[in-house]
Amino acid sequence: MSNVSRISLEPNWQLLVLSNGHGEDMIAVRILAELQQQSNPPDIFALPLVGEGRAYQKLGIPCIGSVRTMPSGGFVYMDGRQLMRDVQGGLVQLTLSQIQAVRRWVSSQKRLGNKTGILAVGDIVPLLFATFSGANYAFVGTAKSEYYVRNEAGLLARKSKAADWENFSGSIYHPWERWLMSRRCCRAVFPRDSLTTEILKQWPIPAFDLGNPMMDGLEITSSSPRFYRADVEQHELARPLTLTLLPGSRPPEAYKNWEIIIIAVSALINSLQEKVVFLAAIAPGLNSKILCQTLQSQDWQLHSESPVPLSDPNALIFKQKDAYLLLTQQAYNECLHWGDVAIAMAGTATEQFIGLGKPAIAIPGGGPQYNSAFAEAQSRLLGASLILIEQPEQITNVLRSLLKNPDNLQIIAENGVRRMGKPGAARRIAECLQERLGKWA
Template sequence: LPSGVFVYNHRLKLLEDIRSGLFTLLWRQIQAIRQYGEDCDAVFAIGDVIVLVGAYLSGKPYMAFTSSSSAYYENRMKFDLLTNWLLKSDRCRQIFTRDRYTAQMLNQQGYHQAICVGLPAMDALELTGKDLPLLPNLPFVALLPGSRLPESSTNFQLLLDLVIATIPLFPNGIQFCAAVTPNLCLPDPTGTIPIQQLAAQCGWQYQAPGYLTHPQYQIKLHCIYDAFADILYQCDLVVGMAGAAIEQAVGLGKPVIQIPGAGPQFTYTFAEAQMRLLGSSVQTIGTQPATAETIVLAAQAIHRTLENPQYLEQCRANGLERIGTAGGGAAMARIFAKEFLKTDLS
């Protein structure tokens, strides 16, 4: 779909989705749900009202993980009428929320089966053991340009400018590592390495097997596509233009600096909502697509943040509160299996 499913940021994109066959797609999905529903005993629904409608139309009992909803957004929890009806249906046996605050709010409003057992996104952070080329005793900043092309390419070029703006603020040195999508690092069908072209456009030079240098600065930027969790665990700070990756960083107790881009996903609207969701761990620099001034302010924010040990400790506590630790996916599976499969997975 043209919106990339991010109509929250660009409401007019919904019209483009409709013209591109949104309703036809939904109808086919409903037909598929009904077909598969005949052979299943229960449904686990993850997402918003569309997914809940699908679970209900299956005709089977279901559990729901309201992954996109949180009371942190507006300090309250209010669903639309249809979502409210679907979650309070007798066939909805359990509601899982992404945080304890939301579960508390829902239970106060009569959703007595709402619980929080953790955010499954944290389960995906599996260390690879890859040896990151890091120097000891130097601050380590992770760069997350996102994973959706072509947006991540534009974001990556902004982050290259940020690296240059940050270096002078750390006379004793600082190191960066970019966690990028494989589509940027690996050769395309023509043999071209996209990240090499992006770097050249910004005055950087590509060196195999995946790092960039700049002729005017003593800096080596490593670009890695297969060690995301390792980078997150080892970094001291994250500069991100992404969604779920930022949530994972906050969950690990990392401070995050966001720079709004041109979208379609990572706009100021998205970044501001994510800041409300994730709390004090996240700072958003600027309210418009990043400019040269935004980059300078972001570089200053990196320096200010890394020099504030009290704030860094606060980020660790905030991460536990807003996201929590790993294990949410397994906990949901155990509850689902015990209810519908009469099986104990513990």
């Protein structure tokens, strides 16, 4: 092989990805998978600042530096006690070692004569790491949205005067964050929605409105399922009300959320005079036996026949009265697409469901993630698409009111798509990275 051929096949730049949370890891991986499909892609390395970075391992991306799961699981900003637990668990030492690892990586690549770039995914923490690394960088802002403080009509009314702090400088992103995004080495910023991009463009920030990668990878191969009433001999087509259950993914909080959700499910069964199907989207890391015990304590019985053709052959089917509940750890996308409404106590999953144009009813729990503060902030982020209730028993009246108002459902559908964006963002961001970061690395 000639030297020209050999050189043309070599990567022309090196990319280090920094992310600070499981959700951020997943978003980064979606972008990286698309980046690997580009012509002459970079060599990719990762440093997950929170957790062990298993999402990167699945894509075959090596991690540099130290990785460790902190006691809070990355939710320190919601509770000062969580921060103290992380500090006691070695957060300061871990952060210092990670800063050193980033600088060593950049220095070693420069010594080898390689062009380098950094992709920061998350909030100000990976953005800070990227800024002071000495390399050119891009930023995917997953943690902040202008929808937390405003909508298209203007600023939101807030009960607390302390809330003014969030927008004191005219943006959800504070001046020091905007300074980091406006540095000469910052080649691109990818906000999570159009409204945030519009606000950031008031400053010399290279912001690109390319969508939210959270809405990628949710496709399903089959169309909507055909439901049949068991008491109709000819199996005439009948579409029962279908609710998606989203208890979250972090144990032990998710198990407590599940107990609250099942109380709401029981209230619906006892009040609705129609067939109902519940699709429980359960994270693979949760213990399904614990969830099944909760169901059986509420008189759900295992059933052999499923009313829904889920792609998961291991889905567990339960029946109570004229209601079915399917518990799956593999058919996540189908649960999102087939549900009419969600009963939600989750972060990312709730946003993805709403991004498909559907309403969700949320019940704040007592865990470190889906507590009252988180749910209230999420309701501002998602607007009319997320309805908060205080007690699970309140769900019946709320659901009835929701389903009786088709005009409101149309508003909710348009709102969800507008706030979460259309699919394909990962590919669009990857193409922009190749141009903006790869070209200048």
